[in-house]
Amino acid sequence: MIEIDRITKVYDGHAAVDEVSMTVETGTITAIVGTSGSGKTTLLRMINRLVEPSSGEVRINGEPTHAVKPHLLRRRIGYAIQGHGLFPHHSVARNIGAVPQLQGWDKAKIRARVDELLTLFGLEPDAYRDRFPGELSGGQQQRVGVARALASRPDLLLMDEPFGALDPIIRTRAQQDLRDIQRKLGSTIMLVTHDMDEAVSLGDKVAVMDQGRLVQYGPPEEIIARPATGFVADMVGDAERPMRLLSLIPVSDLIEEGAAPGEPVTAGATLREALSACLWTGRDAVPVTRDGAPAGRVTLQAIRARAERQA
């Protein structure tokens, strides 16, 4: 559990982060979202003390972060940034093994861990271990960057706009991968983004920052359905709200018996995708498949009812 307790950072008499308190449960993803200058990155960087707080404290599993030397604290906290920050002169394996090496793991253990992570991120160890970052695609570099941040099994993974440098298609894929890996490993992740879509689709909880203050902190459905301030409502965007809601709900929630014509959607797809399929092809219902087998259908009416009920 990560407890942030009235943490404040003052620069030249101006509070970049103003008495922010929040608690992050172990094994969840928390997305911190805000415009630039909202203090979201400063908040993140105070957790691993890349920025020293002016007041307040952070406790990781009950232990205050200021009780540990900053560089030792950081070795226990994963850190992934926009543009990956890989060392261009080190091989993929050496990049991923950087923190375990700083922590003094023995070589065999590091090698095993590197291969394990490469496999987890869908990079064949024999093919990628000895490559250099310059030889990888943008998406692969980003995955290696996240793998490096996870290498020493940190208590917490901090991510600062980790997908900011990726193009939209690769970005969606990377977000899904992160979600899957987080579920598999049970990692605790705090992620900074300026993109509300990314925040609601990745976060178990979303924290909205505005002018150094935490203005709303809750599950994504709540942020969308009941924005606490005008700023949050603006971030969500009125016109986008039903779509954002639907994009949070899987098709499997609304499957009903029956058949429907045309191309099917999968049970794991979101209602937003099912709605899009309905509208685009002029159907009132689309068939649903689960693991390749027909599983029923989802109707336009049910989707509409769901969107209304939430709002």
Place this chain on the structure above:
Amino acid sequence: MTGSSDLRGRSPDLRARAARLPLSPPGILFAALGVLALALPFLSLAANRIVAGEGVSAFASAGVPTVAVAIACIAAGLALGLVRGAPWMRLGGSLLGLAGLVLLLSQGATTLLDGAGDFARVSPAAGFWCLALALMLLMADALSTMGLGPWRRGGLLVLLLAALAAVLWSGLLGDLSIAQEYRGRIAAFRTATWRHVGLAFGSLAAAAAIGFPLGILCHRRPGLRGSVLPVLSFLQTIPSLAMFGLMIPLLGWVGSTVPGARELGIAGIGFAPAFVALVLYSLLPVVANTVAGLAAAPASALEASRGMGMTAMQRLVRVELPLGMPVILAGLRIVLVQNVGLAVIAGLIGGGGYGTFVFQGLNQTATDLILLGALPTVLMALVSAIVMDILVDLARPTPERSR
């Protein structure tokens, strides 16, 4: 209307035909330079070492068979250099041409000296130097198109130096005036060589010992950088003669007032002022390149290294230094080549080195004595530059394929 479209239609064709022409443009230039050089006097014969010599054409410098073989070698070498896209053939051409050049030089000197009197001297003249230049440019051009890796370049350098040593040791060129100057000064030449090496490399080592830590400090503290770099650039603008001159009163005063300084050899003239002047000149390239090299690490990699818990020292050793090494070594290369040349001026203030011969030669108007100082200096600078380039290549932090 038709004319212009016609022209447009034809010009790519012409260009294509020119591109198909199997000749190398620089090769044509070198061959032309070589042919012109054959019209210049190849050797110069003087009655003694002071008077001006008289030019002798390449064709008249030795017996007909020797001249024929030598000229054939040179011409064939330059002709091979014309071939486009065959760098090994062009390299072979330059070596063949140089062999012909050495043959003509050696046989020519012996032939001309025969019966020319006890004090007669033979020196290479403009024609020889132009041919040597053309052939060496050809060699450099061929090598650069080959794009050899650092190890192969090193191997080639060793082979070429071995060949040069073999020619010098064999006594083939023993009849040349410069060899006669050398024979009169073997011990002095050896001392001067060590002194020159000591000045150039010693000042490099001292500049590195001072400049690296200073560069690292400047990298960490922008304020310090703002005040140190202008001072060092100012030092760089002092003309070398003035700098050596300034050292005389300065170190003279140190030598006579600081206890123990004189025993260490610190005095107004000699090794110490020359050494200090060279170190001062070297500081700017060392410090500026260290700062630039350390700044070459990508900001995101530095941010990541801080975020993952590297200490400042670990960041320096594992990230900043390896990534900056090529730029830092490039600074040392500048310093080394610069100091090999500048060390000649040390001869003026009694610092020793090859400059001694250059200034003696200037005083006596003995050109060959000047050459005895100048040629080894050029060779030393050239070899230093090549070796440092090889080191810069080897220091590249990522392999070729990932760049």
